[in-house]
Amino acid sequence: MAAKPESYENIVQTASRLFFHQGYHATGLNQILAESGSPKGSLYYYFPRGKEELALECIRRGNEFIKQKLKETLAENDDPVRAIQEFIRNTAEEADRVSFNGFMPIGFWTAAETSCISESLRHACVNTFTDWQHLYMERLQADGWMEEKARSLAVLIISMLEGALILAVTQQSSEPIYNVVDYIPQLIK
Template sequence: MNTTRDQIIQATRSLVEKQGYHATGMNEILRLSGAPKGSLYYYFPDGKEELAQEAISQTTKEVVGRIRANLALFDDPVEAIQVFVSRIADHIELSQFSSGGPLTAVAMETATSSERLNRACREAFAAIQCAFAEKLAANGYAPESAAQLALFITAAIEGGTLLSRTAHSGDPLRRVAEVLALALRSARP
């Protein structure tokens, strides 16, 4: 793959994750990536919006892969999910409270202002929910139940991440993981 293009996306991901979409400027992205302004608009003719879209879809692929890999570590889906969410809490602390990818920030900021980014976020959330639902469905949960629980898991993680970022501590998300495990057990088939 093209290195310059990839470095630009990488810089965008990192900055948007930390600061949000509107707080991140093109000049900042350029500075971090080391690329010149001309290259940026050569690779992303539609500018910042296209860039953020690419950052989201690329991040989502990685995140979905990481979800599947983590959920495969345990046969029991509830245990797998609890451990996975706890790991996100660790990761948030290690990254000094940069959120779980640029998705949350962009979704919040562009829900009603950018058709293009809103669509990208919808697809991202759908893919993430799908990964959770598969694990549940493969372990005896009824399909509709699995889908609903996957939505709930995603919401709990997003909300827990927000609380942990705000609290500057992984603990809120870890406590969310505990209660989430209880909830999933009580919904067990």
């Protein structure tokens, strides 16, 4: 795959930041173009089918980014409990670092928002959650957990983190995220 031009990168990165922060519908193409400094023609040159195609690429990118982070963190630690705690703690630190105001490489509540609008966006979000689930499952199974138990733990961890992110963004405090960290040992044992 050839390297994409700079304007392509600018558009995708700006769009990702805005979509994942404000939501899909709250983000207009004009805002994306204004903040990325790109003209409208470029967007429709790279994404002929418009906003939805751009959002699909943002979801795909966001998913790859998180998968990479999650994979690394889960591999770095011998103890799966500590590994998972580490990932969630990193998420909280990132949220604080950007003051809940930048690209939060985490929240796919875009998922819920777009799921009743577009089937293709919904499907992309389902794939994202499934990918994360498999990473948690692999790590837990490698530590001796049975497949079905690993699956339900993985789903629970993702639920807790996504829900805590909602609370965190709403309350403008990372406390709910750290609260999840505290309960991981009690769940995975």
